[in-house]
Amino acid sequence: MTNRKGRRRRFGTVRQLASGRWQARYRDPLSGGMKSAPHTFATKTDAEVWLTTIEAEILRGAYQAPDAGNVVFGQYADDWLKHRRLEDRTRERSEGVIRLHIKPTFGVGTIAAITTARVRTWRTGLLEAGVGEPTVVKAYQLLRAILNTAVDDELIRRNPCRIKGADSYDVPERPVLTVPEVYAVAGAIQPHFRLLVLLAAFTTLRFGELASLRRRDLDLDRCVVLVRRAQSELQDGTLADKAPKSAAGVRSVAFPAELLPEVSHHLEHFAGSGRDGHLFQGPRGGLLRRGNFRDDWIAARDKAGVDSTVHFHDLRHTGNTLASSAGASTRELMTRMGHSTTRAALIYQHMTSDRDQHIAGKLGEMIRQVRKLGPS
Numbered sequence: 206m207t208n209r210k211g212r213r214r215r216f217g218t219v220r221q222l223a224s225g226r227w228q229a230r231y232r233d234p235l236s237g238g239m240k241s242a243p244h245t246f247a248t249k250t251d252a253e254v255w256l257t258t259i260e261a262e263i264l265r266g267a268y269q270a271p272d273a274g275n276v277v278f279g280q281y282a283d284d285w286l287k288h289r290r291l292e293d294r295t296r297e298r299s300e301g302v303i304r305l306h307i308k309p310t311f312g313v314g315t316i317a318a319i320t321t322a323r324v325r326t327w328r329t330g331l332l333e334a335g336v337g338e339p340t341v342v343k344a345y346q347l348l349r350a351i352l353n354t355a356v357d358d359e360l361i362r363r364n365p366c367r368i369k370g371a372d373s374y375d376v377p378e379r380p381v382l383t384v385p386e387v388y389a390v391a392g393a394i395q396p397h398f399r400l401l402v403l404l405a406a407f408t409t410l411r412f413g414e415l416a417s418l419r420r421r422d423l424d425l426d427r428c429v430v431l432v433r434r435a436q437s438e439l440q441d442g443t444l445a446d447k448a449p450k451s452a453a454g455v456r457s458v459a460f461p462a463e464l465l466p467e468v469s470h471h472l473e474h475f476a477g478s479g480r481d482g483h484l485f486q487g488p489r490g491g492l493l494r495r496g497n498f499r500d501d502w503i504a505a506r507d508k509a510g511v512d513s514t515v516h517f518h519d520l521r522h523t524g525n526t527l528a529s530s531a532g533a534s535t536r537e538l539m540t541r542m543g544h545s546t547t548r549a550a551l552i553y554q555h556m557t558s559d560r561d562q563h564i565a566g567k568l569g570e571m572i573r574q575v576r577k578l579g580p581s
């Protein structure tokens with residue numbers, strides 16, 4: 206376009222509309238077609254300044270089409286989740302959070318329409334509606350991850366999830382049982398679950414890891430449990446063994462030699478048959494589920510007089526605390542628990558099996574002290 210002084214613009218065109226406002230157009234370097242600015246301008250100068258900005262973005266390789274973000278968020282979120290490599294339970298949980306807590310607000314709108322102010326209002330609304338803080342944090346993390354991909358796909362310039370502290374929350378301190386309390390619960394629970402309680406406390410294995418153990422995963426000579434898999438339960442009740450959440454989850458964990466009589470008794474009377482027989486089974490010989498164990502746990506906990514807020518998973522926290530008091534370092538604790546957050550450091554500072562045996566030995570001393578007080 207030639208302006209009134211006869212000069213032609215180097216980039217784009219500007220023209221005045223019948224309304225008196227000004228329109229800016231330019232050739233899109235991505236599609237090769239002509240594009241108009243997403244809005245008109247009050248003055249010719251404003252239109253020309255906008256074109257200059259677009260030209261500068263193209264020259265420095267930072268260009269995004271103004272309408273790139275006009276993609277429906279709900280469909281984009283579905284596609285994003287579809288192409289993620291997730292284990293079944295994690296995928297199921299993510300689908301639920303997106304469906305229940307993200308799509309109702311952002312699902313039918315475009316990605317470009319999601320602003321930091323809208324994200325802040327959405328998050329506050331969830332909390333005020335009584336949605337638990339862990340769920341709100343998970344929803345925020347998912348929304349941020351989806352929009353990070355949108356940035357990578359050059360649909361938006363920056364992620365609007367920029368609320369400080371919204372991606373974390375303070376986890377309330379969980380109760381820790383003493384060794385006598387652990388044995389009190391183990392003594393009160395059904396005999397076929399006694400070892401389950403003791404191993405949970407003295408190896409810090411997760412419920413899913415314990416439920417997936419086979420006879421061949423026990424090394425009685427070395428007093429070691431080999432963790433190779435974890436049981437996952439979907440909302441429809443389907444059970445499946447899966448690889449641990451991270452490479453750190455595949456590990457061997459030493460247990461106190463003082464538990465050997467308990468282990469041997471359990472193998473003789475309660476474990477499944479054959480090398481691949483499950484170490485722990487449900488009440489009728491089927492697969493162990495949280496649902497067919499929960500009532501037994503609650504009854505034993507109450508009978509033992511333990512705090513009613515204690516969950517089975519708190520035995521894992523208890524075991525970590527006991528191992529720490531036995532002298533385990535942070536790296537040793539992380540290895541026993543199968544955490545991956547310090548995995549890189551462990552490449553250079555491996556925990557030796559001798560140290561793991563030492564930790565188990567210290568735990569055994571605690572058991573012997575309890576046994577001096579009398580049987581549970």
